[in-house]
Amino acid sequence: MIRIENLYKRYHKHHGSNWVLKDINIEIPTNVSVGLVGRNGAGKSTLLRLIGGMDSPDKGRIDSDSRISWPIGLSGGLQGSMTGRQNVRFVARIHGSGAAADEIVSRVEDFAEIGAAFDEPVRTYSSGMRSRLNFGLSLAFDFDVYLSDEATAVGDRLFRAKATQAFRDRIGKASIIMVSHSEGILKDLCQAGIWLHQGQAIWFDDINDAIDAYHQIGSNKKG
């Protein structure tokens, strides 16, 4: 369970600073996968980073009794000058895997299916290869909650199917909190939804309702 209480967050910019997230109170139950929807800049990634402990709120607090992954996404988490294998080893080491490191490396290698590129520096990867590696890396550890920031956006059809399957296999043991603009994958993987709008977060028990609410605002603006 992740409990978010009176959470405020803003970034200091050149022209003042508005609250990105304003007084957010949400409780995410254990084993419920949640999709975050909202417009660009609505604070989806910010909320995910806060939950992942990469950033700290200006006010309020986040309590959790689960093991939460780092935000899996296109940027961050991988060091460009190291090879894929070295990156995986590094992450295995900081998680204190010790003897299990070899097993983790082979698990990631199997999942990512990037072939010989696994031993090339990550900066030479395409964005799809990056996301494969990143996703496989996070799945090699047994987290309770996985955070995904558009991690599957650039994956091909097969990879998406694989990622979906990997999560289906873990239902009951793990859940996912994901940011995505692809509604198909949200509907596939998530049960509940959070719609971020004007600094507020609105909880929906059904992901379809969250997507509908998000769409309605979009069409109202146009009309």
Next chain:
Amino acid sequence: MLSTRTPWQVTRSVWYAMFVREALARTMADRMAWFWMLFEPIAMVVMMIVIRTVIMGRIRHIDGAEFIPWMVTGLFGFYLVRENMMRPIGAIEANKGLFAYRQVKPVDPVLVRCYLEGLLKSFIFVLFIMVGALLEFGLLPAQPLAALWAWMSLWCLGLGTGLIFSALAGLVPEIGKILRIISMPLLIISGVIFPLNFVPHDLLGYVMWNPIVHGLETLRSAFFPLYRPVTGTSLLYLWYWALVMMALGLMLHLRFELRLKRQ
């Protein structure tokens, strides 16, 4: 595998992982990294000796020490401090990608880099001493323990400056550029290539404010039994600096951790 670990266990595994990463990057990254690691100090020593001989050809004499060993100890001691000051500045930037893992703090790459830098510099210095001994340059320390202690002190001084400036340069990037500019004059006022005995007495008081001088002079007097360090040399003074800077640096890293992590 992911059971709750103590903070110390987490930190240790981060340091271990970081150390492997930095060591690989330093020694394997580009081709001939090893060659340059050895060739750079040799070229540096030769260049400094040439400069010195051209500028002050006649006054090569230094009381109680051979000229070349005197230069070598000064240069190595100085570069130990300088590298420990400069290397950490890039450390935070170079490891930005890894702050995605909440186990990794901005201070970790700084500490690990200073540790690795000290190890490499010590290794190369020992290599120089051994080769120097074989060629009978008189580069063997007369009091090895005292030399080791002075070397460690300089290392800690470097670590202190590294901690402070890595945090400051992370907040204000211009500081890194300014440091690069002032590191050359620092070489001269630290008494690395010119003995400070030539400095007028009333000016010497100010020169001795610089803690690097104290470390270098102590290091030299441990190497050469007849060498008389500049009056007022005190390793304790260096340690005041080192301890204060380490404390201040750690405080800066604690206070601005989130700002250093950002982006």
